[in-house]
Amino acid sequence: MRTHVVDHPLVAHKLTVLRDKSTDSPTFRHLADELVTLLAYEATRDVRVTDYDIETPVSPTTGVALASPKPLVVPILRAGLGMLDGMMRLLPTAEVGFVGMVRDEDTLKASTYAERLPADLSGRQCYVLDPMLATGGTLAAAITFLTDRGADHITAICLLAAPEGCERLERELEGLDVPVTIVTAALDERLNEKGYIVPGLGDAGDRLYGVAG
């Protein structure tokens, strides 16, 4: 597994405002959307393309087009939904699959409550969207879902990652014959006793959409 922390002053600036507890929900949604587009630029560096012949007004030339099958973008509900538009801005022809997962606040175990993915992901490049990589339980389960169905290339885009979650993913994905890359705006210090990322930004889903009942 490769972890890529995007080092860019605009990413750092937007992330700072996102972390600020006084940032309201509309501003948080807007910034999350902008940040994803910046991260997606890095995350799609190895998107598969194929040669594509065109004619410019001056001469024929060969460029590139997205290869087939098209990439699959997978937001992890709920908070990952706040990253979908920003991702689709860069990959408008990608397909989208959905996985709904929630972490139990006491045990920190992730469970799946919804899933709408193509049955066969053979040969597919998948981009998983989840703002928070905390203990890593959610992302480990999501990646397993995708690779069990044949996905052969996984990139997860996270706004923030914790070292504990990255280490867990390294352990759980060891031996997996599929390249996995984590692209994040920051690798934070640690998790607190409640499994929240420190300094973090709080509960991403609540900050995007309001406190869940």
Ligand SMILES: O=P(O)(O)OC[C@H]1O[C@H](OP(=O)(O)OP(=O)(O)O)[C@H](O)[C@@H]1O
């Ligand atoms: O790495 P982990 O320890 O598994 O935690 C990360 C998960 O926790 C949050 O989701 P949450 O369970 O709060 O659901 P929500 O998106 O509906 O708020 C977050 O969006 C991740 O999916």
Ligand SMILES: O=c1cc[nH]c(=O)[nH]1
């Ligand atoms: O800090 C955290 C950890 C998990 N989920 C969140 O939304 N925030």
Ligand SMILES: [Mg+2]
């Ligand atoms: Mg949440």
